[in-house]
Structures are given as C-alpha cells and as structure tokens.
Amino acid sequence: MEIPIFKIRASAASEILAGAIGLSDAQSAKLNELHERWMGNGKPLTDKMEVERKQLVNKLNNPELPKGAKTYCEKWLKEKLYERRKNFTNQYLDKGIQVEDASIEFAAEFYGWGSVSKNDEWFSDDWFEGTPDVIAELEAGLTVIDMKNVWDCFTMPLFEDEIPTEAYETQLQVYMHLVSEYYKVEFNNALLVYALMDAPLNVMEKQMRSLSWEEGQQGLITDEIRQRVHREMTYSNLAPELRLKSYEVKRNPSVISDLKSRVEMCRVYIDELVSKRVELLKVA
Numbered sequence: 418m419e420i421p422i423f424k425i426r427a428s429a430a431s432e433i434l435a436g437a438i439g440l441s442d443a444q445s446a447k448l449n450e451l452h453e454r455w456m457g458n459g460k461p462l463t464d465k466m467e468v469e470r471k472q473l474v475n476k477l478n479n480p481e482l483p484k485g486a487k488t489y490c491e492k493w494l495k496e497k498l499y500e501r502r503k504n505f506t507n508q509y510l511d512k513g514i515q516v517e518d519a520s521i522e523f524a525a526e527f528y529g530w531g532s533v534s535k536n537d538e539w540f541s542d543d544w545f546e547g548t549p550d551v552i553a554e555l556e557a558g559l560t561v562i563d564m565k566n567v568w569d570c571f572t573m574p575l576f577e578d579e580i581p582t583e584a585y586e587t588q589l590q591v592y593m594h595l596v597s598e599y600y601k602v603e604f605n606n607a608l609l610v611y612a613l614m615d616a617p618l619n620v621m622e623k624q625m626r627s628l629s630w631e632e633g634q635q636g637l638i639t640d641e642i643r644q645r646v647h648r649e650m651t652y653s654n655l656a657p658e659l660r661l662k663s664y665e666v667k668r669n670p671s672v673i674s675d676l677k678s679r680v681e682m683c684r685v686y687i688d689e690l691v692s693k694r695v696e697l698l699k700v701a
Contacts (some may be wrong), residue, residue, distance in 0.1 A: 420497050420691060423684045425676065427547030427591035429489065431584035433679045434672075436483025440476060448473040482682050490683050494690055512620050513566040520566050520612035521551060527657040528610075530555060533562075540595035544680045549592040552604075557665075560606040561592045566614055570652065573613050573662065580664045585609050590672040597668075607666040613659070616650035624650065 425433055440448065451470040454462050462470065482490070496502055518535055525533050533553045540547060551562035563585065567573050574581045589607040597604045616624075625638045625646045634642070652660055 420494070420687070423490070423493065423680065423687050424541065424544055424546050425591075425680055425683070427545060427549075427588045427595070430545070430591050430676055431587040432489040433482075433486040433683055434587060434676055435485050438480045438483065438679075438682070440473065444473055444476070448477065480682075482679070482686055486679060486683060487686060490686050491690065494687055498694075508620060508623060509568045512568060512614075512616050515617045515620065516566050516612075516614040517550070517564060520564050520610075520614050521562075523614065523657070524562075524564065524610050524612060524661055524663075527661055528663065530562075540592075540599050542595060542598050544677050545591045545595055547588075547591060547595060549596065552596055555606070557606045559596075559602060559604045560608060561589060561596055561604055562608045562610060563589055563592065565609065565611045567611055569650070570613060570659075573660075574611055575659070575662060577662075580609060580666075586666055587672060587676075589666045590669055591676070593666075593668045594673045603668075605668040607668070609664045609666060611662045613652050613655075613661070615653050621646050621650050 448470065451462065451466055451473070453459060454466070455470060492503060521533065521535055525531070530551075530553055533551050536549055536552050538548065540549075549561045550564045553560050553562060565585065580586050586609070589609060593604045593607050622638075625642050626636055628642050628646060629636050629638055632642070
C-alpha cells in the first residue's frame with residue numbers, strides 16, 4: 418500500500434518537538450575537551466577516551482530523532498499500515514467534546530468576543546494539519562482560540578500564571594501558522610482558554626452508577642447519590658471568574674522552523690521503517 422507523506426497534527430506537535438537532537442550541552446563540552454587533547458593540547462587521550470570522542474563525533478555528525486519522536490512516528494505508521502486510528506476516549510474527553518459549543522458561547526460572552534462559533538474547517542500545508550476551535554477578529558487583532566474543558570475544579574489552573582502544559586502552546590503555534598498560510602494574513606495572537614462547565618446528564622449518570630456500585634448499591638441510583646454527583650459536577654452557580662482562565666500566546670516563528678525540521682527528520686525515519694518492513698516481507 419502507498420503510505421501518505423507524513424504531516425504532524427497540531428495537537429500532537431509537541432510529541433515530535435520534545436527532546437534534544439545532537440549533542441547535549443554537557444556532551445558538547447566533553448567533546449571540546451577531548452578534541453583539545455586529541456589535537457595535542459594537554460595529556461594524550463586514553464584508549465577509552467578516544468572511543469568516547471569518536472562516539473560523540475558520530476552523534477554530532479549523524480543526529481537522530483529523540484525516542485519520543487520515534488515512538489510517535491511508529492504509531493503514525495501503524496495507523497496507516499493497519500488502516501486503524503488509535504482512539505483514546507474516556508469520561509474526561511466525553512465531557513470536553515459535549516460541552517465544547519457551550520463553553521465557546523460562555524467564554525465569548527464573558528470576554529466580549531462578539532459573535533463567534535466553533536470552527537469545523539480542517540487546515541493543512543506541507544508539514545502540519547489541524548482544526549483550531551475558534552478563529553476570530555478581536556480587539557488585539559486576528560486571533561486563534563483553543564478551548565480546554567476541564568473535568569472539575571481541581572483540574573482548573575486557577576492560580577497558574579503560566580500555561581500549565583507546554584504542549585498546548587506548541588499546538589497554538591501550529592494553528593497560527595496554518596491559518597496565516599491559508600488566509601494569507603498574519604495571525605500573531607492566540608488564546609488558550611480553560612473552561613469549567615457543568616457535566617452533561619449522561620456523563621453524570623455514568624458517575625452515579627459507578628458511585629452506586631462503589632458504595633454497595635448494585636447500580637441503584639439513590640436520591641442521595643444523585644444529589645451528591647449533581648452538586649459535585651455542576652458549576653453554573655459560580656462566578657465566571659472561577660470558571661474561566663485564559664492565556665495569551667504570541668506567534669513564534671522559531672517554533673515552526675524547529676517543527677518543520679523535525680517533520681523532515683520524521684519522514685526520513687518513517688522511510689527507514691518502511692524499507693525495513695519491505696525487506697522483512699522479502700525474507701518471509
């Protein structure tokens with residue numbers, strides 16, 4: 418089968434960006450030290466040092482993807498070979514998906530975004546692809562907005578001054594790049610917005626049944642369980658300041674440049690994996 422060219426999804430961009438390529442700072446310093454001695458400055462190298470020097474030179478001249486990026490490439494290739502998508506779903510994602518439209522409307526009213534709605538358009542270029550939640554023209558200018566609907570008040574970053582998860586900032590960098598390329602105008606602003614919304618009824622009912630079994634009620638949902646779960650999973654009685662938290666992200670072209678390089682390296686690694694598979698099939 419023909420394998421499509423690799424592109425990274427915005428939501429997964431951090432998975433190939435993490436980790437250093439080439440030598441670490443400590444390894445670079447060590448190589449410089451060994452190189453000076455190899456050049457005759459200082460004591461001669463021992464046989465063990467010479468082996469280490471050659472290994473460091475080889476690593477410098479033949480940079481490899483970090484392990485995490487390789488793991489992502491392997492998963493991506495399996496999805497294409499088996500024509501299956503590795504799905505990951507749980508109660509937290511279920512809630513987030515179901516309340517997405519309501520959270521956008523809630524945030525738009527509180528922050529004064531005006532008339533905005535969920536974006537369903539899929540953007541793609543030669544390296545990246547993805548669907549930002551909201552594309553809007555705000556007071557700060559053209560802006561990409563990504564909503565994160567948290568499970569409960571304890572996963573709300575109420576007191577965090579910086580974005581708790583760096584991966585989300587990388588995701589927004591890709592979104593800004595994609596929409597700028599598509600619309601041929603500069604999107605230099607992005608917002609990451611955490612929202613604490615009431616859980617949908619079906620999500621609360623799952624929690625009620627789970628709690629019932631935990632407390633020996635054999636799945637029977639008592640009034641006490643119903644009231645307790647409803648109280649714990651609804652937040653509409655609280656002020657918006659307790660239910661919304663936003664972070665501004667400015668466009669950083671260097672992130673996109675680094676990601677493009679990683680995508681190119683991922684393509685090389687994927688080609689190597691495909692070649693190995695072809696050779697194995699020949700042997701078989």
